[in-house]
Amino acid sequence: MTLPQRPLIDVLNQINAYNTAKPFFRENREKTETWHIADFEVNTAKTKAVLLFSRSDQLAADQAVSEPASKHFSVTAKQGRQGNASSAHLAIRLKPVKPNVYLTVLEEAIGISTKDIESILALIVTKAKGANKTFFQVKDPSGTVRNARYKFAFVGHPSDDFTADLEESTINGIELVDLRARDQVFDEDKYTVEKSKTIKLALRDKDFPIWDALRSVGKRANKEQLDSLRVKFTDAQKSSYTVELDANTLRLVHEDRFVKKERLTGFKTRLNTGCDKIVPEIRDRLFALI
Incomplete structure (x- = not known):
């Protein structure tokens, strides 16, 4: 409630x-x-x-300081x-x-x-x-x-570079994690409890705009009361990543690499x-x- x-x-x-x-x-x-x-x-x-x-x-390593000209090191x-x-x-x-x-x-x-x-x-x-x-x-x-x-x-605002790079990447899969039945008894004899369910998705067409697809998936996830989705992709440099997005906002969850930053x-x-x-x-x- x-x-x-x-x-x-x-x-x-x-x-x-x-x-x-x-x-x-x-x-x-x-x-x-x-x-x-x-x-x-x-x-x-x-x-x-x-x-x-x-x-x-x-x-962590102890702090070392030096002055090469005087050959000081401590x-x-x-x-x-x-x-x-x-x-x-x-x-x-x-x-x-x-x-x-x-x-x-x-x-x-x-x-x-x-x-x-x-x-x-x-x-x-x-x-x-x-x-x-x-x-x-x-x-x-x-x-x-x-x-x-x-x-x-x-949740973090995706950087402009990330949103652009994702459109140029190969999408290896999209996963939705369902935690609604978490810790409920699963089997009749009560030996196990459920931790999560994973729904695996794939793009029907590799040419679909990825952000349009993610928005559509996010809408369905919200209706199903699923909070987050994971995107697995390989970028143009052949590096593979998995990122978690908030289904409602498509903002990054616990992600430091691709969030918007200000120096x-x-x-x-x-x-x-x-x-x-x-x-x-x-x-x-x-x-x-x-």
Whole structure:
């Protein structure tokens, strides 16, 4: 059942309140990498927000510095559980472009992907729900109080080069993944559960415009309540790829190679690989893009 919408800023404030009171750290299974939200800001007009995500990697190589003219060379070794730091600013326009969809721009950083950010936010939302149950209780259209669940999903605008290249590529297949019966018992004796169903498609004619075909497939997928489609293709350089697209928008899901990017240069502030506070110059440059 669809529950009443809640402004994104309200959810972000709950995340920030929990993270401020009890900082949350997500670790990998080996506990050698850590991700967390290091900082959060909303502009004075309350139209844009920025979150700073940071990562610490204990297994990364130690930092070496040198000055060849003086024959200086030294390595700064990490101590204890220290790790090499990287950070990424995530800027969000708080007015939705359509229900529950917000324009976002992410700074590219080593080891911080949209998938990592989704995971961090999902875990903190779960923690915040336990700390403030009232906020996560909303009335459905019938007046019944229900527990709301909030999920963050990032999709990327395809770059102009990607859309053009895909038209010149050989399409090896299109797949739709059906997760609606996920974890339901499959066999009579209850030994197995269903994880997914895959629907495999092929173009009837190789000369069909690929984006027209994908739009048509996306429309059918939406009717069937299938959220995503995968496209397998070989480009003009004979390199093979598989990309996942959101069926509704045809935007890229968890994809860094082919998303639209903007190169920012000429910073007055000296930028390091990581930071523990939002850098105003980066924040302002990202805000200008949204």
